[in-house]
Amino acid sequence: xxxxxxxxxxxxxxxxxxxxxxxxxxxxxxxxxxxxxxxxxxxxxxxxxxxxxxxxxxxxxxxxxxxxxxxxxxxxxxxxxxxxxxxxxxxxxxxxxxxxxxxxxxxxxxxxxxxxxxxxxxxxxxxxxxxxxxxxxxxxxxxxxxxxxxxxxxxxxxxxxxxxxxxxxxxxxxxxxxxxxxxxx
Amino acid sequence: xxxxxxxxxxxxxxxxxxxxxxxxxxxxxxxxxxxxxxxxxxxxxxxxxxxxxxxxxxxxxxxxxxxxxxxxxxxxxxxxxxxxxxxxxxxxxxxxxxxxxxxxxxxxxxxxxxxxxxxxxxxxxxxx
Numbered sequence: 001x002x003x004x005x006x007x008x009x010x011x012x013x014x015x016x017x018x019x020x021x022x023x024x025x026x027x028x029x030x031x032x033x034x035x036x037x038x039x040x041x042x043x044x045x046x047x048x049x050x051x052x053x054x055x056x057x058x059x060x061x062x063x064x065x066x067x068x069x070x071x072x073x074x075x076x077x078x079x080x081x082x083x084x085x086x087x088x089x090x091x092x093x094x095x096x097x098x099x100x101x102x103x104x105x106x107x108x109x110x111x112x113x114x115x116x117x118x119x120x121x122x123x124x125x126x127x128x129x130x131x132x133x134x135x136x137x138x139x140x141x142x143x144x145x146x147x148x149x150x151x152x153x154x155x156x157x158x159x160x161x162x163x164x165x166x167x168x169x170x171x172x173x174x175x176x177x178x179x180x181x182x183x184x185x
Numbered sequence: 186x187x188x189x190x191x192x193x194x195x196x197x198x199x200x201x202x203x204x205x206x207x208x209x210x211x212x213x214x215x216x217x218x219x220x221x222x223x224x225x226x227x228x229x230x231x232x233x234x235x236x237x238x239x240x241x242x243x244x245x246x247x248x249x250x251x252x253x254x255x256x257x258x259x260x261x262x263x264x265x266x267x268x269x270x271x272x273x274x275x276x277x278x279x280x281x282x283x284x285x286x287x288x289x290x291x292x293x294x295x296x297x298x299x300x301x302x303x304x305x306x307x308x309x310x311x312x313x
Contacts, residue, residue: 056235083240085245086274157301
């Protein structure tokens with residue numbers, strides 16, 4: 001009897017560790033319920049009618065930052081097919097044009113892909129008020145981005161955050177760029 | 186039962202408790218709109234970017250519907266919405282629920298300030 005009782009704390013500890021392991025494996029991708037996210041009012045009787053993030057986002061390609069969804073992969077792989085327009089007359093533009101930036105910096109060169117951006121955005125979302133449509137005409141600054149300007153209008157708010165350095169600074173300096181590559185500053 | 190195993194179990198247990206006690210954080214890109222809501226006696230609006238971008242590309246709202254890409258820069262009134270502007274382009278009981286379903290959009294905690302929530306470790310750009 002005494003030996004059984006002595007084993008009890010151990011048993012509890014083991015049980016807790018099993019629950020904890022489950023938590024750890026889920027921690028890879030975990031979304032808070034709306035009622036516990038700190039901005040929804042849990043007293044709202046209609047809250048249960050809203051879709052929970054986990055229900056939608058857990059089905060999409062994984063990422064480690066932001067919504068924990070790789071949104072571009074979700075779009076290109078067909079996991080989602082968001083509408084491009086509501087008005088029938090809207091001209092939907094997608095352009096495939098890379099611009100290489102940060103040509104003189106210490107960090108790797110930035111390859112800016114117009115395609116990935118125009119799949120989501122309209123030209124007018126960035127041009128001409130954020131960036132002039134001319135390679136070499138825009139002076140970019142990480143400080144401005146961290147303050148919500150330039151790329152930081154989206155990256156750090158809704159698009160992958162600025163802590164994901166390598167996703168933009170993705171092109172080694174010691175290898176030649178593709179023939180005819182457009183270079184910015 | 187070895188000492189090492191006990192220590193490991195205790196560590197995992199502590200980690201589990203820490204995760205259970207994780208702070209409440211909104212989903213990345215969630216926007217609270219409260220310029221006019223609470224002044225008019227309703228909860229603030231929570232706009233979830235994640236929910237909308239599954240269904241619409243950014244350009245639909247930020248180009249066709251003319252929402253400025255800066256939290257707090259858009260003044261959206263119920264009159265606009267019932268007249269088919271801004272949210273009302275879809276929230277019209279045809280594409281999405283209509284303006285009569287107040288609580289579905291006005292779902293925020295009272296007292297919240299307008300702005301973008303759920304920031305990453307950068308806590309979002311300084312201006313927000």
